[in-house]
Amino acid sequence: MPKIVDHQVRREEIAEALWRVxxxxxxxxxxxxxxxxxxxxSPSALRHYFSTQTELLAFAMEHVITRVRAxxxxxxxxxxxxxxxxxxxxxxxxxDAERRAEAEVWLxxxxxxxxxxxxxxxxxxxxxxxxxxxxxxxxxxxxEGELAAHRDAEFEAARLHALIDGLSVQLLTRPExxxxxxxxxxxxxxxxxxxx
Numbered sequence: 232m233p234k235i236v237d238h239q240v241r242r243e244e245i246a247e248a249l250w251r252v253x254x255x256x257x258x259x260x261x262x263x264x265x266x267x268x269x270x271x272x273s274p275s276a277l278r279h280y281f282s283t284q285t286e287l288l289a290f291a292m293e294h295v296i297t298r299v300r301a302x303x304x305x306x307x308x309x310x311x312x313x314x315x316x317x318x319x320x321x322x323x324x325x326x327d328a329e330r331r332a333e334a335e336v337w338l339x340x341x342x343x344x345x346x347x348x349x350x351x352x353x354x355x356x357x358x359x360x361x362x363x364x365x366x367x368x369x370x371x372x373x374x375e376g377e378l379a380a381h382r383d384a385e386f387e388a389a390r391l392h393a394l395i396d397g398l399s400v401q402l403l404t405r406p407e408x409x410x411x412x413x414x415x416x417x418x419x420x421x422x423x424x425x426x427x
Contacts, residue, residue, distance in 0.1 A: 238280075244270055245280060246294040249287060250336050258339040263287065285350060292340050292353040295333050296360055299323065303364070312375040313422045316368045320418055323361055323395050325402050326411040334399050365392040369425070377426045387425060394421055 248270035252261050262284060267277040281287040303322050308315035325334035337357060344350035366388040372378040378387065398417060401409040409417075 242280060242290070243294075245277065245287075246291060249291045250294075250332060253291070253336050253339050254332060258288070258343045261288065261291075285347065288340055288343060289350065289353045291336060292344075292350075292357055295337050295340075296357055298333060299360070312371055312377055313419070313426075316371055317415070317419055317422055319364065320368055320391075320395060321415060323364060323399070324411075324414055324418070325399055326414060331402075334403055338400065338403055361395055362388065362392050365389070365395065372422070372425060377422075379425065379427055382425060391421070394418070 245266065249261055249266050252265050252269050256265070263277055263281065264274050266287060267274045270277070277287075281290060299322065303319065306318070306322065308318050310318075322330070325331035340350075341354060341357070344354040366385075369378060369384050369388040369391060373384055378384065394417075398409065398414050402411075402414060
């Protein structure tokens with residue numbers, strides 16, 4: 232009887248191997264050969280799924296997006312709107328080991344994507360996803376009367392998006408200056424400020 236291969240499981244294995252290489256050795260070391268070795272595969276087996284390094288890196292970014300989206304979709308956000316919105320936004324921030332791994336991979340892949348036209352689409356998708364969550368957050372605040380009338384919702388969504396990105400980079404580059412509890416406090420203060 233022929234062996235049945237679950238291609239999605241195999242792709243997940245590849246993604247996890249890629250993440251380990253990127254986190255340990257940097258994105259420059261994420262070659263088809265090194266990822267295959269990390270996954271315990273032959274390079275030719277890996278090329279069955281990804282023929283180029285760009286395809287492999289695009290899949291890694293897609294994997295980040297998929298993980299974050301799944302976590303958001305399966306989390307129940309309760310309490311007053313500001314508390315629920317803060318909990319939603321914290322899903323995008325590196326506040327635990329899982330989210331830190333996602334942010335580290337995201338940051339390295341973002342740096343790698345600069346000047347690579349083939350990478351532009353997945354970079355845009357990741358950026359659009361954060362922007363979408365920021366927009367949803369600001370709209371929810373406005374709907375509940377937690378956004379001051381003089382504030383422009385579109386501008387505030389862009390500002391919130393920049394805050395999320397900035398907090399993530401701050402924690403990744405200088406973790407001692409922005410531990411998770413301080414990051415949460417900065418986000419809470421920003422959400423409170425939006426109502427005034």
